[in-house]
Amino acid sequence: MTAISSEIVLSVRSIEKSYGKNHVLRGVDLDVHRGEVVCLIGASGSGKTSLLRCMNLLTEPDKGEIVIERAPLFRSIGDERLKLSGRQVSAVRIKTGMVFQSFNLFPHRTALENIIEAPLVVKKVPRAEAEAQALELLTGMGLPDAGHKYPSQLSGGQQQRVAIARALAMQPTIMLFDEPTSALDPELVREVLAAIRQLSAEGMTMVIVTHEIGFAYELADRIVFMDQGVVAASGAPRELLLSNSNPRLASFVGRFTEQARLLGPLTSQATAPSTASSNKG
Amino acid sequence: MKFDPSIVLANWDILAYGLLVTLKYTIYTCGIGLAIGLLVALLQLAPWPLLRLTGRVWVEFFRNIPLLVLLMWTYYALPIFLQIQIGKETAGVLGLGFYASGFYAEILRAGVQSVDRGQTDAAIALGMGYVQRMNRIILPQALRRMVPPLMGQTIMQLKNTTLLSVLTIPDLLYQAGYISSFTYRPMEVYTVIGAVFILLLFPLSALSRRLERKEAA
Numbered sequence: 001m002t003a004i005s006s007e008i009v010l011s012v013r014s015i016e017k018s019y020g021k022n023h024v025l026r027g028v029d030l031d032v033h034r035g036e037v038v039c040l041i042g043a044s045g046s047g048k049t050s051l052l053r054c055m056n057l058l059t060e061p062d063k064g065e066i067v068i069e070r071a072p073l074f075r076s077i078g079d080e081r082l083k084l085s086g087r088q089v090s091a092v093r094i095k096t097g098m099v100f101q102s103f104n105l106f107p108h109r110t111a112l113e114n115i116i117e118a119p120l121v122v123k124k125v126p127r128a129e130a131e132a133q134a135l136e137l138l139t140g141m142g143l144p145d146a147g148h149k150y151p152s153q154l155s156g157g158q159q160q161r162v163a164i165a166r167a168l169a170m171q172p173t174i175m176l177f178d179e180p181t182s183a184l185d186p187e188l189v190r191e192v193l194a195a196i197r198q199l200s201a202e203g204m205t206m207v208i209v210t211h212e213i214g215f216a217y218e219l220a221d222r223i224v225f226m227d228q229g230v231v232a233a234s235g236a237p238r239e240l241l242l243s244n245s246n247p248r249l250a251s252f253v254g255r256f257t258e259q260a261r262l263l264g265p266l267t268s269q270a271t272a273p274s275t276a277s278s279n280k281g
Numbered sequence: 282m283k284f285d286p287s288i289v290l291a292n293w294d295i296l297a298y299g300l301l302v303t304l305k306y307t308i309y310t311c312g313i314g315l316a317i318g319l320l321v322a323l324l325q326l327a328p329w330p331l332l333r334l335t336g337r338v339w340v341e342f343f344r345n346i347p348l349l350v351l352l353m354w355t356y357y358a359l360p361i362f363l364q365i366q367i368g369k370e371t372a373g374v375l376g377l378g379f380y381a382s383g384f385y386a387e388i389l390r391a392g393v394q395s396v397d398r399g400q401t402d403a404a405i406a407l408g409m410g411y412v413q414r415m416n417r418i419i420l421p422q423a424l425r426r427m428v429p430p431l432m433g434q435t436i437m438q439l440k441n442t443t444l445l446s447v448l449t450i451p452d453l454l455y456q457a458g459y460i461s462s463f464t465y466r467p468m469e470v471y472t473v474i475g476a477v478f479i480l481l482l483f484p485l486s487a488l489s490r491r492l493e494r495k496e497a498a
Contacts, residue, residue, distance in 0.1 A: 056406055058406060086411070087410070090408045090410065093406070098402075098403075100399060100402065104403035106400065106403070106418055117407070118408060121413055122408040122413070123408075167407075170407060170408065
């Protein structure tokens, strides 16, 4: 784990959101510190994706407050409501980089063009500079030769890594991942998780909505368990996942530990043949 | 009775004039239809319900009124309602243009809405404003999908100009009637007219089909 500073990068307070009668967020508070990796887990419909989308105001909450690096992005408390222009919202929003479940690469643009698009038109970075940076990012994602390819010519795992590079190109302070591996074939999950792991090692602040409990356990500094629109439990991975304080969390985690227990014999068998062969030799 | 197209060909100048009129009205009314259609599509995509409703009403009105009724109404009824004089040319262009706008608006709206919501999300998350998103991300993807239906509608539009003959606008069909009236050869005249329309539109249809295949690939 990299060092986490006490500085709060992103803060959400009393976030509430309803879709019609469906009250998906019922007052969520969350602080994310610089360098921290927070994993949001919970069942479908628990509000974790809605919460993530509120963090960069892709979804506008009904009530609450969102502050990124001391800059207010949203505030609606009682009768007080902060009015920001589209430009002001955008200026705060680009401190975040978002990676989506279904990648959402621009299909009419090559990988390289996807990455330089926002630096070019939003930040007005000169093209040569943007391209050099994009190539560097692609190389960092293990895709040095993918620049001229269109998204349809790339595998899901490659597309998601391009999407991560695209978000990084805006040099965000915090990365938001919305179930980044859920749309991937199982064999492609690993390469995307490796890319995220690498970002964590570089000290990137991240909020990750994920169903990969094992990954969350390994990578997160803090796991937040959401249930019925609130933070039902939160803490360091080990303590949280092992604690039995919240029965719904216990049953949620139970499914995964049960799976791990059932697969346990496989891991011991996997090592057995190699030992046998080395004995022979 | 022997089929003798030479009678028609002897009056080719009358038909050529009709063809020019048909093409002229097709271009005018498609232009008006696209311009108004774009505006109405934007209304339908607007974030405010009142604007969306306005766009919706426009589309429903012109998509549901029979074109012949609309043309008759524009030429005979509208001038009385508004106490103004409208020539048949103006009435024809307005009627046909407004009619087309309803269909074009739907094609444009559906094209924009067919682009995955995730594309907008991604563009917003990257800090792009409305105009940047539309110009650089949404419209380039939507336009490709719009081309085949837009061509189809334009073909319809050319065929619809034949209804202008009821307002005595000398389009291809009206001219055919005229030739037939003094040659007494409707068989030859209308056969040739039919052939001209098919020869005119077949390449357009073929092109549209090709674009559709390219789009699907």
